[in-house]
Amino acid sequence: MADEFPFELSPMFEGERIRKDSVYIELAGPKSKGFELVRAAEMDEVEDGGFTLIGPDISDMAEGDRYPFAMIYRIAGSAVEPDLEAIVERRNHDFQNYVSGLMHLNQRYDIWLRISKDAVAKGLNSFESIAKATMMLFKNELPFIEKMDVLYITDAEEIEKRLPEVKTIYETRDARTRDLHDDDVDTFYGCTLCQSFAPTNVCVVTPDRVSLCGAINWFDGRAAAKVDPEGPQFAIEKGECLDEVSGEYAGVNESAASLSQGEYSRIKLHSFFEYPHTSCGCFEVVGFYIPELDVIAWVDRDYAKPAPNGLTFANMAGQTGGGKQIVGFLGIGINYFRSPKFIAADGGWNRVGWMPKHLKDRVLDDIPGDIVDAIATEEDATDLDSLRAFLIDKKHPIVSGWKEKEAAKKKEKKKDAGVKEPDVSAAVAPEAMPAMSLPAGFVGSGSIGSGGGVRLILKNAKITIGQVIVKQDEDDD
Ligand code: SF4
Numbered sequence: 195m196a197d198e199f200p201f202e203l204s205p206m207f208e209g210e211r212i213r214k215d216s217v218y219i220e221l222a223g224p225k226s227k228g229f230e231l232v233r234a235a236e237m238d239e240v241e242d243g244g245f246t247l248i249g250p251d252i253s254d255m256a257e258g259d260r261y262p263f264a265m266i267y268r269i270a271g272s273a274v275e276p277d278l279e280a281i282v283e284r285r286n287h288d289f290q291n292y293v294s295g296l297m298h299l300n301q302r303y304d305i306w307l308r309i310s311k312d313a314v315a316k317g318l319n320s321f322e323s324i325a326k327a328t329m330m331l332f333k334n335e336l337p338f339i340e341k342m343d344v345l346y347i348t349d350a351e352e353i354e355k356r357l358p359e360v361k362t363i364y365e366t367r368d369a370r371t372r373d374l375h376d377d378d379v380d381t382f383y384g385c386t387l388c389q390s391f392a393p394t395n396v397c398v399v400t401p402d403r404v405s406l407c408g409a410i411n412w413f414d415g416r417a418a419a420k421v422d423p424e425g426p427q428f429a430i431e432k433g434e435c436l437d438e439v440s441g442e443y444a445g446v447n448e449s450a451a452s453l454s455q456g457e458y459s460r461i462k463l464h465s466f467f468e469y470p471h472t473s474c475g476c477f478e479v480v481g482f483y484i485p486e487l488d489v490i491a492w493v494d495r496d497y498a499k500p501a502p503n504g505l506t507f508a509n510m511a512g513q514t515g516g517g518k519q520i521v522g523f524l525g526i527g528i529n530y531f532r533s534p535k536f537i538a539a540d541g542g543w544n545r546v547g548w549m550p551k552h553l554k555d556r557v558l559d560d561i562p563g564d565i566v567d568a569i570a571t572e573e574d575a576t577d578l579d580s581l582r583a584f585l586i587d588k589k590h591p592i593v594s595g596w597k598e599k600e601a602a603k604k605k606e607k608k609k610d611a612g613v614k615e616p617d618v619s620a621a622v623a624p625e626a627m628p629a630m631s632l633p634a635g636f637v638g639s640g641s642i643g644s645g646g647g648v649r650l651i652l653k654n655a656k657i658t659i660g661q662v663i664v665k666q667d668e669d670d671d
Contacts, residue, residue: 196607198326198327198652199293199323199326199327199595200315200316200317200319200323200537201293201294201295201296201313201316201318201323201327202293202294203292203293203294203327203331203549204292204294205292205390207291207292207293207294208288208291208292208390208391209291209299209390209391210291210294210295211297211308212296212297212308212310216310216311216312217258217309217310217311218257218258218309218311218313218314219252219255219256219257219258219259219260219261219308219309219578220259220260220261220306220307220308220310221260221262221263221305221306221308221348222262222263222264222305222306222307223260223299223305223306223307224306224495224496224498225301226260226261226262226263226568227262227265227350227353227354227357228262228263228303228305228353229264229265229303229305229353229356229357229360230264230265230266230267230286230301230302230304230305231264231265231266231267231279231283231360231363232266232267232268232269232279232280232282232285232286233266233267233268233269233279234268234269234270234274234275234279235268235269235270235669236270236277237270237340237341237380239268239270239271240268240269240341240342240343240581241341241343242340242342242343243326243329243342244324244343244344245321245325245326245344245346246343246344246345246346247321247345247346247347247348248345248347248348248349248352249261249347249348249349249350249352250348250349250643251319251320251321251348252309252314252318252319252320252321253319253320254624255348255600257311257314261348262347262348262349262350262353263305263307263346263347263348263353264346264347264352264353264356264360265286265305265325265344265345265346265347266344266345266347267282267283267286267329267332267342267343267344268342268343268344269282269332269339269341269342270340270341270342271338271339271340271341272340272341272612274338274339274340275417277413277414277416277417278338278414278417278418278421280367280409280410280411280414281365281410281414281415281417281418281427282332282336282339283301283302283409283563284301284387284407284409284410285332285335285387285515286298286328287299287300287301288385288387288390288426289327289328289331289332289335289353290307290324291390292327292331293312293313293324293327293328294313295309295310295316295318296308296309296310296313296318296324297310299476300407300446300476300495301407301408301409301476302364302408302409303357303360303361303364304478304495313458314353317666319594321346321348323451324345325346329342329343329344331510332379336421336422336425338421341352343350344467344645349669350475359463367411367414368404368408368411368529368532369551370411370413371401371402371404371411371412371413371529372532374401374412375401375402375534375535376400376401376402376403376432376441376463376535378401379400379401379412379432380431380432381400381416381429381431381432381445382398382399382400382412382415382429382430382432382445382446383398383400383412383416383418383419383427383428383429383430383432384396384397384398384399384415384427384428384429384430384449385397385399385405385410385415385426385427385428386426386453386454387426387427388407388474388475388476389474389517390474390518391474391475391517392445392474392475392515392517393455393517393657394454394455394457394458394472394515394517394518395454395472395473395517396449396450396453396461396472396517397410397429397471397472397474397476397646398430398446398449398450398452398461398463398471399411399412399414400412400441400463402441402463402464402534402535403441403463403464403471403530403533403535404527404529404530404533405527405529406471406473406474406476406477406478406525406526406527406530407476407477407478407493408478408527408528408529409527410427411529414427415427416429417551421471423576429447429581429584430445430446430481431445432444432445432446433445433446433447433448437462439464439538439539440463440464440465440468440469440538440539441462441463441538441539442460442461442462442463442465442469443463443466446461446463447461449461452482454472454517457517457518458472458519458642461519462539462583463535464492464533464535464536464537464538464539465521465535465537465539465540466481466490466520466524466539466540466545467483467539467540468521468539469519470519470521470524471519471521471524472517472518472519472525473514473515473516473517473518473520473525474515474516474517474526475514475515475516475517475526476530477511477512477514477515477525477526477527478494478495478525478526478527479493479494479495479525479526479528479531479553480492480493480507480510480511480514480523480524480525480526481524481525481526481537482493482501482503482505482510482522483522483523484502484503484524484547484548486578486582487547487581487582487585487592488592488595488596488599489545489546489547489548489581489585489590489592489597490537490540490545490546490547491503491546491547491548491549491631492526492531492546492548492549492550492553493506493510493550493553494528494550494553495507496550496552496553497552497553497572498552499572499576500576501548502548502570502575502576502577502578502580502581503578504577510523511525524537528553528556528557531557531560531561532557532560541591543561543562543565543569544565544591544592546565546569547569547570547581547585547590547592548569548571548575548581549569550571550572551571551572551573554569554580565590565591566583567588568588568589568590569586569590570584570585570588581635583645588606603668
């Protein structure tokens with residue numbers, strides 16, 4: 195291999211990060227355009243090993259610049275069928291990360307690649323070698339692919355022209371699971387492809403829960419497990435249903451325990467707070483709890499500004515990823531918004547308070563009509579005060595929850611103090627900022643109120659203290 199390509203090629207380079215200072219060129223990503231796509235084709239349509247490039251090659255690109263980038267692979271073989279396209283496409287992430295000096299992130303039209311200065315200095319000056327290495331890995335690892343060719347595009351106009359059709363292909367794939375639900379099947383599918391980045395992550399893909407990368411739905415999992423049962427996608431027998439609303443199943447819990455090496459033993463597929471699904475880092479959208487307002491908000495990769503809690507997608511993605519169950523944050527695929535079981539254990543859409551406008555518009559038809567106008571976007575609220583005012587103004591269902599929780603809290607306090615309980619049915623003014631109790635296990639986002647009795651659990655935290663000043667308390671003797 196070393197002689198064939200001007201770079202090393204090995205799974206040991208998976209997880210290699212190429213930091214800003216080491217980047218020679220950046221391809222696609224949040225500040226540019228691009229996509230990756232796999233299409234099933236007839237045997238006679240594919241020129242095996244064929245490579246075509248539309249646009250400039252690496253040798254024509256200036257150091258430090260950013261370029262649009264798209265990859266279209268065609269696969270053929272007697273066992274190749276359109277059902278396998280998504281699953282083969284997802285392996286592109288895997289295989290391209292085997293290339294030393296190449297970093298591939300995300301999927302579909304969110305792909306983001308970097309080529310390092312070091313790799314270019316060692317002779318990586320053409321996309322052809324990357325394409326040939328990738329196709330070799332595809333054919334070695336997925337023997338049902340008998341023939342394969344690829345078109346890479348770095349021409350901005352060409353990518354722009356093809357994007358609408360490509361997005362329609364993704365949407366058609368996603369729409370397939372609309373009429374199939376968790377209750378209709380006995381088998382879910384697991385995926386461990388991202389364990390190279392997040393060692394304890396196990397994605398569970400069900401008819402009502404698309405993978406958090408958005409690239410694999412239940413049909414894709416089934417097709418992959420059928421052609422490659424020893425591969426990274428595999429069947430999970432549901433087993434006994436332990437809780438229908440939150441989506442807890444004995445079979446999923448067993449798989450979680452063994453595949454996470456004992457890191458966790460319960461997963462509730464449709465829960466935000468209790469035993470949530472793990473988040474590896476490839477999620478399309480991150481959900482975050484706002485304890486001051488008791489709502490859940492969502493932000494996706496395309497929204498670069500801070501959300502109402504003052505944090506950006508990038509800030510929160512760092513806290514959410516890594517393959518852990520982080521209570522208070524959850525990574526999901528966009529299509530999960532369309533699920534009838536969407537965070538069912540925590541109120542579903544009635545618990546959602548904010549999301550970026552372009553994201554809300556994208557799933558508008560799937561938001562229940564009675565809540566749609568009460569969910570704010572950046573046009574309505576950009577911080578907690580304006581969001582609180584919006585929720586009150588729109589009579590968001592959570593506002594009545596504030597009153598109930600406030601009344602329950604007062605009742606509890608008085609009970610603890612041994613005071614006879616008064617009638618607390620009188621309404622609590624919604625203007626009073628509710629001091630919400632945090633869900634069990636909530637790991638703070640840094641904006642928790644200063645009331646006593648809150649225990650902060652910092653997991654995997656690195657704390658740097660610049661200066662410590664110790665002063666004697668004036669009242670102390
Ligand atoms: S995010 Fe999940 S489903 Fe998608 S590739 Fe990674 S492990 Fe597989």
